[in-house]
Amino acid sequence: MALWGMEQIEMADDIIIFPEFDKIKNEIERLRIELSMLLLERDELQFVICRNIEAKYTLEFGSIEYRAYEAQCTALRLKRKIELIQAKRNRQEPVSIVAIEEILDQEFASYQKQLDERISKMNEALQWKESDVLSESDSKELKMLYRKLVKILHSDMNPERTDAQRELFEHAVTAYKNGDLATLRMIDAMVGSETLVKQSGDTIEQLNEEKRRLQNLLKKIQESIDQIKTRYPYTMKEILENEEKTEQLRQQYEEILGQYEERILFYRIKIEEMMGESHERLD
Numbered sequence: 475m476a477l478w479g480m481e482q483i484e485m486a487d488d489i490i491i492f493p494e495f496d497k498i499k500n501e502i503e504r505l506r507i508e509l510s511m512l513l514l515e516r517d518e519l520q521f522v523i524c525r526n527i528e529a530k531y532t533l534e535f536g537s538i539e540y541r542a543y544e545a546q547c548t549a550l551r552l553k554r555k556i557e558l559i560q561a562k563r564n565r566q567e568p569v570s571i572v573a574i575e576e577i578l579d580q581e582f583a584s585y586q587k588q589l590d591e592r593i594s595k596m597n598e599a600l601q602w603k604e605s606d607v608l609s610e611s612d613s614k615e616l617k618m619l620y621r622k623l624v625k626i627l628h629s630d631m632n633p634e635r636t637d638a639q640r641e642l643f644e645h646a647v648t649a650y651k652n653g654d655l656a657t658l659r660m661i662d663a664m665v666g667s668e669t670l671v672k673q674s675g676d677t678i679e680q681l682n683e684e685k686r687r688l689q690n691l692l693k694k695i696q697e698s699i700d701q702i703k704t705r706y707p708y709t710m711k712e713i714l715e716n717e718e719k720t721e722q723l724r725q726q727y728e729e730i731l732g733q734y735e736e737r738i739l740f741y742r743i744k745i746e747e748m749m750g751e752s753h754e755r756l757d
Contacts, residue, residue, distance in 0.1 A: 498681040505688040510625040512695045514617065517624075519702050521651040525602075528707035530714050532599035538727040540592050545734035547585040551578055552741035559748050569749070608653050619658045620650045626665055630691050 555574060562569045608616060625631055627643035635643075642661060649657035702708055713719045 495678060495681070498678065498685060502681060502685050502688065505685065505692065506625070506631065509688055509692055509695070510621055510628075510631060512692060512699070513624050513628060513630065514621045516695055516699050516702070517620070517647070517650065518617065519699060519708070521647075524702065524707050525651075527711050527714065528595075529599040529602040531707055531710045532595050533603060534714065534720065535723065535727065536592070536596045536599060538724060538731065540589070540596070542727050542731040542734065543592065544589060545731055545738060547582065547589065549734045549737040549741065550585070551582050552738060552745065554578060554581065556741060556744055556748065559745065563748070571749075605653075608655065612655050613653075616650065616653065616655050616658060619655075619662050620646065623658070623661060623665065630695075 555578060558574045558577060559569055562574075623643065623646045627635060627639050627646065629635060629640070629643075632639065642664070646658060646661050648654075649661065713723055
């Protein structure tokens with residue numbers, strides 16, 4: 475009777491353990507699918523949607539924004555020029571405009587760099603406008619292949635991936651960013667249907683640890699998506715989709731440009747007066 479009781483306990487243990495084991499494994503698989511979809515959503519948001527929004531914004535406002543920022547830089551430079559001239563006059567030293575301009579070139583190098591970056595962004599937006607757009611079917615295939623590669627090669631899905639797998643996934647990300655369907659197809663063919671991800675162990679404790687890891691990742695990725703939607707360029711989406719708001723923003727830039735142009739005129743007149751009082755030439 476005692477032996478029969480022990481057998482019942484073992485059987486009962488089997489009935490309790492294996493369903494729980496399978497339940498956790500199924501839950502992990504569900505979390506993995508959910509994570510792969512969320513990673514795809516985040517990457518599509520970053521690499522496609524936000525990129526398109528920024529290109530449209532640059533085409534719409536890039537020119538006036540550049541002119542306003544350039545005017546701001548000019549106004550600040552002229553204001554600083556007045557300070558340097560006044561400092562020389564206070565010390566009763568000769569005013570060399572050439573020397574002052576060299577100082578200004580150094581001090582405002584970062585501003586010029588930002589102006590150059592804005593020009594580069596406008597060039598990128600023009601290239602985006604002229605680039606070929608994927609058809610709806612190709613776009614769906616691109617997303618499908620990328621999600622498949624995410625499930626296999628992404629570090630969050632496959633923590634024990636090799637350096638070769640990491641490099642392959644970097645190529646996949648670049649291809650996805652550029653809408654390069656041919657390269658994604660090639661990478662997919664290289665990977666095939668191989669599942670590189672392995673369970674970290676076959677005990678309840680190890681499975682629960684993996685479950686917690688995936689749950690934490692889901693939370694972090696969702697937070698990342700939410701943060702992206704609160705930052706530029708996504709915040710420009712609503713403006714670009716509304717003609718009235720688009721025109722309002724354009725008028726704001728025009729007003730800002732006008733204000734800086736007034737300052738520029740004021741500062742230039744001030745410099746001429748200062749140099750005239752000192753009987754110095756501007757060049």
